[in-house]
Amino acid sequence: MLMISALNLKLSKIALVIIVLFNLVVAIVLMEYFWNLSKIDYSNTTNWKEISGYFNKEGYKPAKISTPGLEGSGYVLEPGNVQFKFINPKAKSGSPEKILQDNDYVYQEMFKNKITEPKDMDIETIRPPDPEKINSYQRANATIIALVRNSEVSGIGRSIQKFEKSFNGKFKYPYTFINDAPFSDKFKAKMRKFSDAPMEFVEIPRQLWDKPSFIDSEKEKSMMLALARHNVAYAMKPSYHNMCRFYSGNFYNVPELQKYKYYWRIEPDVKFYSDIRYDIFKYLQGTGKVYGFTVNLYDIDETLTTLWPETLKYLNEDDNFKYVNENGAFQWLLENQQNPKKNANTGGYSTCHFWSNFEIGDMDFFRGEAYNKWFQHLDQSGGFYYERWGDAPVHSMGLALFADKSKIHWFRDIGYFHDPYLNCPNSDSTKNCKIGTFSRWKHLNDQNCMGSWIDYSMEGMEKVY
Incomplete structure (x- = not known):
């Protein structure tokens, strides 16, 4: 009985060490993740491909940043901000x-x-x-x-x-x-x-x-x-x-x-x-x-x-x-x-x-x-x-x-x-x-x-x- 108790105690210490190490690794990964994420310029719509790379879980879609006027008319004509977009006016769909x-x-x-x-x-x-x-x-x-x-x-x-x-x-x-x-x-x-x-x-x-x-x-x-x-x-x-x-x-x-x-x-x-x-x-x-x-x-x-x-x-x-x-x-x-x-x-x-x-x-x-x-x-x-x-x-x-x-x-x-x-x-x-x-x-x-x-x-x- 004493041998079994000693063995259990030893296993418990090993498990504890494993859990601590695992949490430490997770913490380091999350810190690096949020550090990288913080460096992204969210005001720039061209970076959304970069952002979506971090959120690559199936089914997750980041919110879109829209330029006023672009969604409705399909174009924006401003100094240094000329944009065009296909807005599918006839709502066609399919292959x-x-x-x-x-x-x-x-x-x-x-x-x-x-x-x-x-x-x-x-x-x-x-x-x-x-x-x-x-x-x-x-x-x-x-x-x-x-x-x-x-x-x-x-x-x-x-x-x-x-x-x-x-x-x-x-x-x-x-x-x-x-x-x-x-x-x-x-x-x-x-x-x-x-x-x-x-x-x-x-x-x-x-x-x-x-x-x-x-x-x-x-x-x-x-x-x-x-x-x-x-x-x-x-x-x-x-x-x-x-x-x-x-x-x-x-x-x-x-x-x-x-x-x-x-x-x-x-x-x-x-x-x-x-x-x-x-x-x-x-x-x-x-x-x-x-x-x-x-x-x-x-x-x-x-x-x-x-x-x-x-x-x-x-x-x-x-x-x-x-x-x-x-x-x-x-x-x-x-x-x-x-x-x-x-x-x-x-x-x-x-x-x-x-x-x-x-x-x-x-x-x-x-x-x-x-x-x-x-x-x-x-x-x-x-x-x-x-x-x-x-x-x-x-x-x-x-x-x-x-x-x-x-x-x-x-x-x-x-x-x-x-x-x-x-x-x-x-x-x-x-x-x-x-x-x-x-x-x-x-x-x-x-x-x-x-x-x-x-x-x-x-x-x-x-x-x-």
Whole structure:
């Protein structure tokens, strides 16, 4: 009995020591925990990821710090405090597949009703002139732009033939062909066979086309290789980077284009499916709209991971917030439901953009201080060469931020195709395409941004078509 009692006493002392040591360890851990927690700046909302790391128990969610105005409107425009947020105005929910299904339904519903021409202007006042009076027709201050090489003579020729039949044969707007090299006599002669409209053949000034001297060539090469490893098209092609930069912010500065206000961009091997019987340029002029498109889709997120962060950086510098139009297309720009990985990889940009191989626009918008100052900032960052920022997302982001979204026009009545995407209206003037088709390949339907544009950026659409 004495032996058992002694053994129990010994065990009790050991247990006591273990308990004391355990409590000491717990106390040290808790002290370190609260010491680390005390160093966090709770007033800074960007630290909530750090804070939530401490509260990682399943089911626990830290309270959110909200900026006044951000939750309701989706944006805050203050000096040094420019913020944007996708607030899901239509309360859409579900998986990306479910969101795609809902957005496709919205898109297809738009094509059920037959349309004719825009209703927000008296179209009868901008009908084609009598062919015999075409030379005296008072055109808008506009031109057709084609950036092409001599080797693309056949492709651009096919486009012009279709374009003349669809639109320009009725109005004879001048063509401006631009190239980073001199056009050959053969190219010029061939173009003149396709149209008797005035034509100008322009070599782009080197300072508007060539890579800027401040670009770090070693960094550029390294970044190009990184993009190539992700199978990004044209990643290793310097001329493509030059083209993206040129069309993003320098095309409207070409001396021969200075005399024009409006432009319509066309490219090789595109198709026009509709008979357009009103003056598109005078329509923009009469309605005050600054831009028109036909196709609206997601971009390759690897090519522009820093475009949106760099833009936010710019908007938070000095008083640059003042350029943002409060009726901008912010929700379309920030949507994160259909392709959430793209949004995550770009720091909050949906990658939705207007496909710029077809665009009709007001060059004075791009020449304006709001857009041009922002472009200069982007250019200095080097993103056109260290990544592969395209002119389409740059144009689109600039328009979404600095233009009233009501001044951006979806030309629903113009049938258009650039492989593999198209716009095919439900109208009597459109032939040879399937109504409501977004792409000739069904697996690309998830790249359609039109559902978001319709839901978030088209106001009073019944007044237009």
